[in-house]
Amino acid sequence: MHVPHLPRARSLRALFSALCSVALGAGLLAGAGTATATTPAQAPATQAAAGSKVVGYFTEWGTYDRKYYVKNVETSGSAAELTHINYAFGNVTGGKCAMGDAYAATDRAYTAAESVDGTADTWDQPLRGNFNQLLKLKQKHPDLKILWSFGGWTWSGGFTEAAKDPAAFAQSCYDLVENSKWADVFDGIDIDWEYPNSCGLSCDESGRDAFPKLMGALRAKFGQDYLVTAAITADATAGGKIDAADYAGAAQYVDWYNPMTYDFFGAWDTTGPTAPHSPLTSYSGIPKADYHSSATIAKLKGLGVPASKLLLGIGFYGRGWTGVTQSEPGGTATGPAKGTYENGIEDYKVLKQSCPATGTVAGTAYAKCGSDWWSYDTPQTIATKMSYKNEQGLGGTFFWELSGDTGDGELIKAIG
Template sequence: MLSRTAAFLAAVTVASAVAAPAASAHDRGHGPRLKGERVGYFTQWGANSSAKRVQESGQAGKLTVINYAFGNVSADGTCFESNEAGQGDALNDYQRPFSAADSVDGRADAPGQRLKGHFNQLRKLKAENPQLRTVISLGGWSWSKYFSDAAATDEARKKFVSSCLDLYIKGNLPRLAGAPEGGTGVAAGVFDGIDVDWEYPGGGGDAGNVVRPEDGRNFTLLMQEFRKQLDALSGKKGKHYLLTAAVAANETVADRLELPEVAKSVDWLNLMTYDLHGPWEGKGPTNHQANLYSDPTDPEPRQRSADKAVDHYAERGLPSRQTVLGAPFYGHGWTGVPAGSRNGLYQSATAAAGDLTYQEINALPGKLSVDREHGASWKYDGTTFYSYDSAEVLTAKARYARWNDLGGVMVWSLDGDDARGSGIAALDRGLRGN
């Protein structure tokens, strides 16, 4: 791995470079392979979650992987689809018809069509962008409750993995309540792999999650079972199915994982190097939610940073090329914040101000401050403070990934970007070295 000093110099040298023009429809996906993995989470529920928007914004041509969030894990330890509130959203996944105006290729879904929804649109998006792969992400913050049960025994792991591959890789979707959508193999080819977003093995996630002391070991065994069954499905000459996982920037959670063993099964791990500070610290002090480097003036004793998280994973056995650096397309806010000496940074607050997307924060009034030394930015209007990654910081993070020989970058989530795809374009600049 390149020295941190060299990485820092690379990250701050050309922060104001202009964006390269988007590839045309004719040449998209037929030029040189994109440098680094560019992973974008596509939310099932987002108001701006649209494959057409991903295409027209230019995001699609600059991505290598879309992680569709999320698939749920049932109480009996299987992957499933339903339209039960809080449990599943088959309507958005594969039942909702898209009009010609909303469809990637300008063609409306037919009434009796067996695959609709986002799944069908993702299939169309891949057809337009040959470099792009799509992966189903399982769990997330709200749907990790039963991961521990699904991973607890050899029998449970085999059952769980088989159900996920049957549903999402083989594409055998259920026909629900007499609807025409679904059937054997209707979604085959939509997904090119699995992303496990278990938050978190051993605890620290949402209230009510099942937790076991042996979760860390069982996580290793679960990833091994996924790799085994995915490879068996491929055969010796078949396609390679991706297997990835989203992992915490929290050192305590990271230390439960058997990283050298996990690395043998996965293509890479997506480090969630954000939410380092946020609204749970409602009275402040205001702080960075995703700073690249630690600031020695940070009043929080741990002085957390993305760089520290990358180092921690490396020290515990995760190869750099299997490390994908996460960046947020949203920001955390505080209100009732005095200016202090640094435009609201490290100041008290009267309350949390909620979260806004990258697009929304860019449109807010106030002064944008960029700390180039520590890879952080924030917007402050005299009373309200938002910590988020500006385009300049996003480019610096991508350069950091490139200069430190990391696997690439990941964003949560694509719908937070603006209609021009300027956030993804900023990452693209850093990975290309422009």
């Protein structure tokens, strides 16, 4: 009997799963069927049940200016709440997956005070940096899964080249994710392409197929022992970004989608009108119809994406304007409010103290302090969003990003 090549076993449980897969493929088990490359991905047995996923992004660059380390995920209590971490971002260049910041990822030496387990890195150890710290975090939390996220707003331009040869791209990603130096860190891959066929349907109707072809190639290469996910647009408007790519067609290849249901509005519109950046529902006076989370979810479900493969997105930050006189949404402004790292945006942990919420609208909060106006989620509004998530039968929640929360994980602990 010809035995297919077994993937590298990530654990005894994975080896057992792989052996069972071979037996099934050979028809050795009762009721065994055959699988094809286009068979929808089946959730691994160890994966959290639909509805309970809590996925947080950890930014590679946050270890610099923010001084937010993997250790903070543990000390804040966030690690105990998370089911998955998305490590952001790897680059996409030359049609391949590539390292983002290799020094931060694999080489930076951590002191004992900075390290997850209180042990300092040594000069001669083979792996340092964030990757080694993530390994230490997984040792403390064996059920925690980590995915390497590629792309993001800055590095999404490389997907156009990658889409020309999806199989080669998938191979490069697999080789990088499973590099022997850090092979035990990652349990899968997350794709953050902003955005497929971004010029719209008018530029190239066939461009809608680029995304499912790319995701199909990744699933074929990574197989069922790895997670394959994607962050996708929340633009549910007619002819908008959801319509520009075949997200429904690609759904069979992903374990879940992360629709980015935040940043609907912000101070890039420097004079306003002020509006909450992550409304759950519509409200009277919303500047643009269907720019809210429930419209995003309804559209994706209507296209045939299973609810269990959709996670509700939450921002652990606020967006704001200055020069505002009106307390309620809809006021005029003179520009973006001052932020710690970038004007117009600020972490929740800062806004909670500097500009406490003064009202709620459409399932989220807003705050007026002096001439500044901010919108952001609070533990109370997150509870409202969790009720919606449960009513809709969604697969869970994801958020951008871990360093925006308070030191004791106030927001993540509101996710249920």
